[in-house]
Amino acid sequence: MSERVYARFLLFMNAVDDDLLEEALVIPKRLKAYWKGLAAVAACLCVVLGAMLWQSRIPGTPENIITVEDLAGYGYKLPIPADVQNVIYDLLSSQSETPIAQAKFDRGGHTVTLRAWRTEEPQDIFGGDEAWTDQMDWNADGTALTLRSNAQTAQVSWHADQTQWSVRSDMTPADLLNTVNDIFSVLGHQLTHAPEGAQDIHYNAFYLDELAVGETTFTLDGVTCTYRIAPTYDTSADFADISGVEGDFAHRTEAEVGWCPARLAWNDDSAGKIAWFDVVPGQLYSLSVDAGASQEGLLDLANQLFLPAQGEEP
Amino acid sequence: MKDIQIIELLFRRAEEAIACLAEKYGAMCQAIARRILWDERDSEECVNDTWVQTWNAIPPQRPAYLGGFVGRITRNLALDRLDYNHAQKRDSTLQETFWELSSSLPDPGDTVTDEMTFRDFLDRFLRRQSEEHRRYFLRRYWYGMSVREIAQACGVGEEKVKSALFRTRNKLRQAMEEEGIHV
Numbered sequence: 001m002s003e004r005v006y007a008r009f010l011l012f013m014n015a016v017d018d019d020l021l022e023e024a025l026v027i028p029k030r031l032k033a034y035w036k037g038l039a040a041v042a043a044c045l046c047v048v049l050g051a052m053l054w055q056s057r058i059p060g061t062p063e064n065i066i067t068v069e070d071l072a073g074y075g076y077k078l079p080i081p082a083d084v085q086n087v088i089y090d091l092l093s094s095q096s097e098t099p100i101a102q103a104k105f106d107r108g109g110h111t112v113t114l115r116a117w118r119t120e121e122p123q124d125i126f127g128g129d130e131a132w133t134d135q136m137d138w139n140a141d142g143t144a145l146t147l148r149s150n151a152q153t154a155q156v157s158w159h160a161d162q163t164q165w166s167v168r169s170d171m172t173p174a175d176l177l178n179t180v181n182d183i184f185s186v187l188g189h190q191l192t193h194a195p196e197g198a199q200d201i202h203y204n205a206f207y208l209d210e211l212a213v214g215e216t217t218f219t220l221d222g223v224t225c226t227y228r229i230a231p232t233y234d235t236s237a238d239f240a241d242i243s244g245v246e247g248d249f250a251h252r253t254e255a256e257v258g259w260c261p262a263r264l265a266w267n268d269d270s271a272g273k274i275a276w277f278d279v280v281p282g283q284l285y286s287l288s289v290d291a292g293a294s295q296e297g298l299l300d301l302a303n304q305l306f307l308p309a310q311g312e313e314p
Numbered sequence: 315m316k317d318i319q320i321i322e323l324l325f326r327r328a329e330e331a332i333a334c335l336a337e338k339y340g341a342m343c344q345a346i347a348r349r350i351l352w353d354e355r356d357s358e359e360c361v362n363d364t365w366v367q368t369w370n371a372i373p374p375q376r377p378a379y380l381g382g383f384v385g386r387i388t389r390n391l392a393l394d395r396l397d398y399n400h401a402q403k404r405d406s407t408l409q410e411t412f413w414e415l416s417s418s419l420p421d422p423g424d425t426v427t428d429e430m431t432f433r434d435f436l437d438r439f440l441r442r443q444s445e446e447h448r449r450y451f452l453r454r455y456w457y458g459m460s461v462r463e464i465a466q467a468c469g470v471g472e473e474k475v476k477s478a479l480f481r482t483r484n485k486l487r488q489a490m491e492e493e494g495i496h497v
Binding site: 001005006008009010011012013014015016017018020021022023024025026131233234235236279280282 | 322325326342373374375376377379381382383385386389393405408409412413415416422429432433436437440441445448449452453455456457497
């Protein structure tokens with residue numbers, strides 16, 4: 001290679017951003033699965049034959065309408081909120097013998113797709129067809145949940161009781177969280193680990209200083225509480241306060257929530273806040289109250305709320 | 315072991331993370347280094363340096379795809395060592411592959427585009443392509459993979475990869491001509 005061509009070579013080689021170079025090595029799961037299928041011709045034939053038989057067994061073809069009873073035949077009972085419209089059920093073939101149960105319904109002018117699949121391992125049951133720009137993980141009632149979103153679509157997924165659940169919609173992440181909360185309510189759970197006695201629970205998701213923040217507000221003994229979670233790549237000791245609460249506080253101190261460093265600020269019996277940071281999953285937390293603040297009260301409530309995203313006991 | 319578990323080990327500063335990285339991505343990184351460098355020992359050193367750089371980078375970084383992250387580090391480390399091979403007048407697989415791209419592009423004119431302008435141009439061009447075509451293009455000309463390797467890894471036919479590469483090369487030549495890029 002001549003010096004001139006070598007110089008051109010180096011120019012090209014060093015002109016591509018790292019994110020594109022890393023992306024180039026990613027293989028979409030569906031492609032990997034496709035190739036494996038091609039490689040094993042005999043297995044492929046079995047799959048095709050099996051799929052044909054499967055389609056004949058699943059009443060998902062146009063001439064048949066899937067009912068709640070059909071889903072129950074496969075052990076599914078989908079938790080549909082009470083105020084939805086135009087519910088359409090379906091059964092989709094999967095990689096295993098157990099089909100994926102699906103319900104599509106309208107809520108607030110948007111279509112929501114709820115899917116469930118009985119599987120021992122967490123799975124992406126919508127496939128890798130969306131390029132997500134944001135992701136948030138949290139833990140509620142012992143279940144790890146993930147919210148992924150981009151400008152058009154939001155999706156919440158969780159795996160519990162050997163069933164993978166996913167809810168996807170073109171509604172905002174905040175509206176989807178409220179829908180998922182209603183689905184959780186039908187299942188007998190709460191979307192976040194709200195303390196006992198909490199009332200008037202609402203969910204929101206938004207951006208704050210370029211961080212994707214998940215927010216739960218609730219009332220506890222007449223006090224309005226705001227609990228926030230945000231993933232971050234910044235692991236510096238001077239972690240960000242995502243409470244959004246500013247002002248003069250008479251007291252400021254440092255403490256720990258679980259194993260996490262925490263910073264508190266409060267006025268006696270008035271407003272207060274606590275912010276903490278779990279470095280392992282890279283998650284920021286905050287809790288703010290509009291009345292009745294004290295150091296002990298903030299720490300106690302923060303410890304009640306904090307369920308690490310990685311599923312460990314604090 | 316899943317990527318997220320390896321990343322957690324790195325965040326906990328657990329040295330077994332290196333063994334897990336080597337087990338999961340060692341062969342891939344070795345192949346990347348080999349396509350850029352001739353010397354087997356150089357390639358091995360690149361891969362070992364990859365684990366060190368990964369250890370130093372995570373935390374604070376938390377890559378979405380660990381394989382791409384370490385593969386990109388190996389590639390960059392190998393390129394840094396390429397000068398020696400070049401002095402030996404031996405072209406690596408990556409350099410030979412680059413010929414294919416270079417020969418389909420316009421010749422540089424009298425006025426050569428500066429590096430920053432070219433970076434900006436190439437970045438815009440690549441991001442305009444579909445993710446699938448960009449993946450083939452970068453794997454071929456920035457990682458030096460053969461068409462067969464790309465096709466097998468991506469689960470598509472070789473003809474599809476060849477066709478996509480041909481079209482992307484043509485688009486790049488056309489874009490360079492339209493924007494007056496001479497490199």
